[in-house]
Amino acid sequence: MTKSFEDLGISEEVVKNLEAQGITEPTTVQRISYPRVKKGYDVLVESETGSGKTLAFSLPIIEQAKGNKTQALVLTPVRELAKQVEEEISKAAGDSVNTAVIYGGVSYGPQIQDAKKANIVVGTPGRILDLLKKNKLDVSELEYFVLDEADRMLDMGFQDELEQIMRYVPENRQNLLFGATIPGSLEKMCKKYDISPKILRVKKEEHTRNLSEKYVEAKNHEKISTLYTLLKKRDRELSIVFCKTKNNTRWLSDKLRKNGIDAEALNGDMSQKQREKLVDRFEKGEVKVLVATDVAARGLDIDDVTHVFNFDVPDTADTYTHRIGRAGRQGREGEAITILEKQDHNTFRRLKRKLDIPRMKEDLELLDAQV
Ligand code: ADP
Ligand code: MG
DSSP: OOOOHHHHTOOHHHHHHHHTTTOOSOOHHHHHHHHHHHTTOOEEEEOOTTSOHHHHHHHHHHHHOOTTSOOEEEEOSSHHHHHHHHHHHHHHHGGGSOEEEEOTTSOHHHHHHHHHTOSEEEEOHHHHHHHHHTTOSOOTTOOEEEETTHHHHHHTTOHHHHHHHHTTSOTTOEEEEEESSOOHHHHHHHHHTTOOOEEEEOOGGGSOOEEEEEEEEOOGGGHHHHHHHHHHHSOOSEEEEEOSSHHHHHHHHHHHHHTTOOEEEEOTTSOHHHHHHHHHHHHTTSSOEEEEOHHHHTTOOOTTEEEEEESSOOSSHHHHHHHHTTSSGGGOEEEEEEEEOGGGHHHHHHHHHHHTOOBOOSOOOOOOOOO
């Protein structure tokens, strides 16, 4: 018998709020981490993208939340993710818990007001540190310090900011560190700060995923036609096409639009507002194809993404895993296709060996795309 949310000891109100969203059974990572966190352990949790980590760290915090002091600080690598996490917490918690979301690129006033009465503050490291330095965020009673996508945060160079933030939070806090992988740098950081977390690793097979992965080879001048053909021939809902650079996202989305594909670029050159607006339109299905950089797409959690295309090959297995984690979430069918040109073979060979990605079987009859 697998445990239900009630069995875990989650309150009736929260169970009801979850049910209203169609969330009726805890995922493996939620089942495994909830009791440990509840007991007060520091945890370092590795569980793949899409496995339900947000609720895994949020539910125990929600159950403890009361009063109007900031009890939990949740840090995420990017703004979009901070917003998503805050929304997910609010939806699960209902009115009894106050939340605030804090990130850069927007004005301070409203965020500071929200933070004053928030039990749970979610934010990106830069702006959080900023508010701490300005004495606008009181974390003196903090009980939970959470790093979401801890691995990515270190990847993205946030270590220094995280360490500075850690100087503000009480020593006796509980640390909850979550990621799709546990890099050595994270374990090192724990040692440095005398944190000895319980390490919880959730095995991949235990999740419901329905993602078919493959690669297809294309000559350099046929890369666009190949992508175009795949986009045309697939029965898809939302798709994300990954590029290495911001320039490529612009260039490629232009090319796709010229060929009648409804594509938009998502990259770090856009303002926060523009990005939010675009992600919102994408979520509503008004734009079907996002052409994104890794950084811009990090943490996007959109259920209807059925296809991920790697137009530029990812450099590492980690990046690959994060990219394809955008598709086929929570049991939906998905397909992740990497388009390779000759020069990519060396890079890709390593990924292929490690991740066992097969070549696409079907014969792709290329449609003519305007390039
Ligand atoms: P991760 O952080 O591990 O990548 P998320 O926490 O973002 O995964 O969850 C992925 C998706 O699964 C979200 O849309 C979330 O609402 C949904 N989800 C989370 N827990 C459950 C559950 N127990 N049952 C069904 N769906 C869930
Ligand atoms: Mg997550």
